[in-house]
Amino acid sequence: MTDGTPPGSVVVVGAGQGGYQTAASLREYGYEGSITLISAEDALPYERPPLSKAYLRGEADEAQLWLRPATYYVRQSIDLVAGTVSEIDPAARTVCLTDGSVYGYDHLVLATGATPRTLDVPGTELRGVHTLRTARDAAALQSALAGARHAVVVGAGYIGLEFASVARESGVGVTVVEALDRPLSRVASARTAEHFTRLHRSKGTELLFGQGVTALHGNGRSGVTAVELADGGRRPADLVLVGVGVTPRTELAVAAGLPVSGGITVDSRLLTGDPHISAIGDCATFPQARSGNRRRLESVQNAVGHARAVAERLTGRPRAYDELPWFWSDQFSTTVQIAGLAEGHESEVVLGDDPDAFSVLRFYGKDLQAVESVNRPADHIAARRLLGRGTRLTPEGASAPGFSLKEYLRGSL
Numbered sequence: 001m002t003d004g005t006p007p008g009s010v011v012v013v014g015a016g017q018g019g020y021q022t023a024a025s026l027r028e029y030g031y032e033g034s035i036t037l038i039s040a041e042d043a044l045p046y047e048r049p050p051l052s053k054a055y056l057r058g059e060a061d062e063a064q065l066w067l068r069p070a071t072y073y074v075r076q077s078i079d080l081v082a083g084t085v086s087e088i089d090p091a092a093r094t095v096c097l098t099d100g101s102v103y104g105y106d107h108l109v110l111a112t113g114a115t116p117r118t119l120d121v122p123g124t125e126l127r128g129v130h131t132l133r134t135a136r137d138a139a140a141l142q143s144a145l146a147g148a149r150h151a152v153v154v155g156a157g158y159i160g161l162e163f164a165s166v167a168r169e170s171g172v173g174v175t176v177v178e179a180l181d182r183p184l185s186r187v188a189s190a191r192t193a194e195h196f197t198r199l200h201r202s203k204g205t206e207l208l209f210g211q212g213v214t215a216l217h218g219n220g221r222s223g224v225t226a227v228e229l230a231d232g233g234r235r236p237a238d239l240v241l242v243g244v245g246v247t248p249r250t251e252l253a254v255a256a257g258l259p260v261s262g263g264i265t266v267d268s269r270l271l272t273g274d275p276h277i278s279a280i281g282d283c284a285t286f287p288q289a290r291s292g293n294r295r296r297l298e299s300v301q302n303a304v305g306h307a308r309a310v311a312e313r314l315t316g317r318p319r320a321y322d323e324l325p326w327f328w329s330d331q332f333s334t335t336v337q338i339a340g341l342a343e344g345h346e347s348e349v350v351l352g353d354d355p356d357a358f359s360v361l362r363f364y365g366k367d368l369q370a371v372e373s374v375n376r377p378a379d380h381i382a383a384r385r386l387l388g389r390g391t392r393l394t395p396e397g398a399s400a401p402g403f404s405l406k407e408y409l410r411g412s413l
């Protein structure tokens with residue numbers, strides 16, 4: 001659609017959080033053309049956050065992960081196709097699947113997500129070595145946990161730490177090995193990282209920082225048995241989770257000649273270099289409305305927000321994407337919720353005296369950029385509203401005795 005007329009047909013590649021939401025929002029906004037949602041996974045579209053939380057703990061079954069039951073797609077005339085797209089032909093406006101079938105599109109949405117990085121060390125092919133991205137990965141991990149005695153988690157990001165908490169709660173011994181000097185270094189403040197370090201250690205988990213993994217040992221019969229560390233030490237392991245981040249799935253875009261740099265490059269409307277192709281969610285880098293910096297984000301909010309913005313554009317309401325990013329993670333009985341993005345932050349103000357319930361307000365100059373709330377959900381809600389409306393708050397204002405985000409929000413309305 002380049003003239004404001006909705007496209008006659010939309011094809012969405014990838015039926016994860018963003019792909020599903022694109023199809024659902026198109027129908028919600030009154031789109032009447034054909035929608036084809038192509039899924040490489042042998043499952044109805046489902047949400048991933050429970051894979052490292054309730055589902056891994058055995059508190060949710062697969063059907064509870066589904067974003068919608070099968071009948072929804074039939075009722076909404078969304079053609080859910082099982083298959084993997086192997087090629088885009090931008091000139092002919094077609095996609096080709098590995099089984100040879102071809103689908104034409106007026107508009108194409110790439111929602112291909114990301115794939116876990118692996119370790120470049122000997123032994124990663126051993127049985128017992130896992131990554132966690134799909135429901136199938138989670139089911140394999142769940143059954144491996146049932147018979148495990150000692151798990152080693154490589155990488156102290158959110159997925160590694162969430163898995164570590166579930167493993168520990170199931171009585172498994174856990175060692176977390178992180179190359180950097182603290183957990184969550186890319187995504188959270190030192191104060192929040194320190195809290196999670198203390199929490200995991202208090203539950204009996206060993207956390208090693210500034211430590212690399214050089215090899216995984218074992219054999220074909222036993223599977224993995226030990227992890228070798230860069231300092232020469234070893235840890236026993238009958239289960240290894242590699243949680244060292246993801247790589248965006250850009251291969252289709254690269255082959256189609258679309259601009260790609262650390263993700264599929266899109267403009268503020270989430271359009272690639274081709275006016276008939278959008279890209280959203282984990283696979284896309286987009287310009288942040290607030291800072292102008294290009295970012296690729298990995299969160300449900302980001303995938304859903306992108307999907308809705310594309311669906312609005314395709315139904316005649318184009319807008320620049322400028323939603324406030326937010327995120328959450330659950331570990332043991334602790335929830336951290338983050339509103340906004342701290343980019344080159346310069347100062348912090350901590351609210352709350354309780355070491356297990358506090359909020360870290362992160363500022364760039366005089367401007368509030370992000371708020372991390374640990375077990376303080378009311379702060380998170382207030383922070384989303386404050387940041388979303390662009391309400392001014394300075395470090396001096398937030399440091400005033402008795403300052404409360406909720407009261408400040410109320411006063412600013």
Ligand SMILES: Cc1cc2nc3c(=O)[nH]c(=O)nc-3n(C[C@H](O)[C@H](O)[C@H](O)COP(=O)(O)OP(=O)(O)OC[C@H]3O[C@@H](n4cnc5c(N)ncnc54)[C@H](O)[C@@H]3O)c2cc1C
Nearest residue numbers: 014016017018040048049085112113281282298299300303
């Ligand atoms: C274990 C886990 C826990 C998480 N927890 C949280 C959380 O607590 N909070 C939060 O905000 N976020 C969380 N996330 C992140 C969040 O789930 C992702 O950011 C979100 O799923 C991204 O949506 P997406 O549509 O971009 O990609 P995905 O949901 O990954 O979907 C991409 C889909 O595209 C398919 N695909 C790829 N290539 C092709 C192709 N060529 N043909 C057909 N299909 C293809 C893939 O198979 C996949 O099904 C978590 C992620 C994981 C893995």
